[in-house]
C-alpha cells in the first residue's frame with residue numbers, strides 16, 4: 001500500500017514538474033536557448049499568486065476559489081516578464097555561442113534570486129488553501145484535495161499550451177520559427193516578436209505551476225535552481241524538443257522522487273534522478289521520445 | 299533623399315529599381331553601387347559566379363540584408379528596408395536559394411503559412427485550393443510531411459507557396475538548383491507561364507544560358523558589382539560575357 005501511495009503522490013506532484021518542463025522544452029526547441037533562469041519563473045509565479053491572495057485577503061489564506069483565481073494572475077504577470085526578458089536581454093545573445101547564452105541566463109537567474117531576496121526576504125512562505133475536509137480517501141489512498149487541484153491545474157495548463165500551439169495563428173507561427181526561422185521570416189512572420197511570445201508562454205506556464213507549488217509546498221527566492229535542474233532532467237529524459245516526452249518525463253520524475261523519498265531518504269531524490277538520467281543517456285542518447293541533442297523541434 | 303532627375307536606362311515602365319545600392323550584413327559590405335531596373339511584366343535574370351552577391355542583392359530588396367546606401371523602389375514607391383510582411387502585402391514574394399519549407403508541417407500547412415500575412419484564414423485556404431488545381435501534383439501531396447518531399451517536390455512547394463499572395467513581382471533565387479533535368483524544364487515552363495499571366499520576375503540562375511534565354515533583361519554581377527547589363531540575347535551573344543561567365 002505504501003508503494004501505491006508514493007506513486008500517487010509522485011504523479012500528483014509530477015504533473016507540476018511536467019508543466020514546468022514543458023515550458024523549458026518550448027524555449028529550448030523554438031528559441032534554441034537553455035534557459036537557466038526558468039526555475040526563477042516558477043518562483044516568481046509562486047510569489048505573484050501569494051501576494052495576490054495576501055492583498056485580497058490580508059493573509060495568505062485562501063478559499064479554493066480565490067486560490068484558483070490567483071493562478072491566471074501569476075500566468076499573466078510571468079508572460080509579461082518572459083516576453084520582456086527575451087526582447088530586451090536574451091535576444092541579444094541568440095545565435096552566438098551556447099556558452100554565452102548559458103552565461104546570460106545563469107546571470108539572470110542569480111540576479112532574479114537576489115532581487116527576490118530583497119523584495120520577499122529569505123523566509124519560506126506558503127499559501128494555505130482551506131477546505132472543509134483537506135483530503136479525499138480513494139480506495140485507501142490519501143489524496144490531499146489541494147494536490148489534486150494542483151494536478152488538474154498543471155494538466156490544464158499543459159493542455160492549454162498544446163491547444164494554443166495547435167489552433168492559433170500565433171501557435172502556428174511559433175512552430176514555423178522552431179522549424180525554420182529564415183523561412184518563417186520569408187512568409188512574413190515577425191520572428192523576434194514570436195520568440196518573445198514563446199518566452200512569455202514558457203514563463204507563463206512556469207509561473208502558473210509556481211502558483212500551485214506555493215499551495216502544496218513552500219516557496220522561497222532561491223527555490224528556482226531545483227526546478228531548472230528538474231526541467232533539465234525531464235526534457236533530456238523525454239527527448240529534447242518533445243512536449244509529450246516532457247509530460248511523461250515529468251510524471252515519471254515525480255514518481256521516482258516520491259519512491260526514493262519514501263523508501264530511501266528525501267536527500268537522495270535529486271541524486272537518484274540524475275543517476276537515472278545518466279543511465280538513460282548512456283543507453284539511449286536521444287531520450288525516450290526525442291531525436292537527440294540538436295534534433296529538430298517539431 | 300534628393301529628387302532624382304537622372305534616368306538610368308532605357309526601361310519604359312520600371313517596376314523594380316535599385317539605385318546605387320550598397321548592401322551587406324552588419325559591417326560586411328557585399329554589393330556595391332548596384333543599379334538594376336526591371337520593367338513591369340519582364341523577366342530579368344541575374345547571373346554571376348558563386349559568392350558574387352546575387353543572393354544578397356535579392357535579400358537587400360526584400361529586407362533580409364542591410365541596405366547601407368542607395369534606394370530600392372517598387373512601382374515608384376521607396377521601399378528601402380521594408381519588412382517582408384509589407385512586401386508580401388504589397389504583392390512581392392521571394393523564393394530563397396536554400397530549402398525554406400517547414401519540414402515538420404504538411405504540404406498543406408506549408409501552403410497556409412504562405413498566406414500568413416492574410417488577416418483571415420479562409421482566404422488562405424481558398425487560395426491554396428486554387429493552387430492545387432493549378433499544380434495537381436502538389437494537391438496529391440497535401441497531407442505529406444514537407445520534410446519527406448523529394449528535391450523537385452520541395453521546390454514545387456516553395457514556388458507554389460510564394461504564389462499564395464498572388465504576387466505582382468517574384469524573386470526566384472536559383473529555382474533549378476539541384477534538380478533533375480526534367481524538373482528544370484518544368485520550372486522554366488512555370489516561370490514562363492507566370493510571366494505570361496503578368497507577373498514580373500527577377501531570377502538568379504546558375505545555368506546562365508538557360509536563365510538568359512528566357513529573360514528580357516540580364517545582369518552580370520561579379521565581386522558585388524554589376525559588370526554588364528543588356529537584353530538576354532545581347533548578353534548571350536556578348537563575347538566577353540560568354541568567355542567569362544558562360545564558360546563558352
Ligand SMILES: Nc1ncnc2c1ncn2[C@@H]1O[C@H](COP(=O)(O)OP(=O)(O)O)[C@@H](O)[C@H]1O
Nearest residue numbers: 323326328346347348349350351352353354355
Ligand atoms: N548572412 C550573411 N552574413 C555575412 N556574410 C554573408 C551572409 N550571407 C552571405 N554572405 C557573404 O556574402 C557574399 C556573397 O554571398 P551571396 O550573396 O550568397 O552570393 P551568391 O548568391 O552570388 O553566391 C559571400 O562572400 C558570403 O560569404
Ligand SMILES: [Mg+2]
Nearest residue numbers: 352353354395
Ligand atoms: Mg546565392
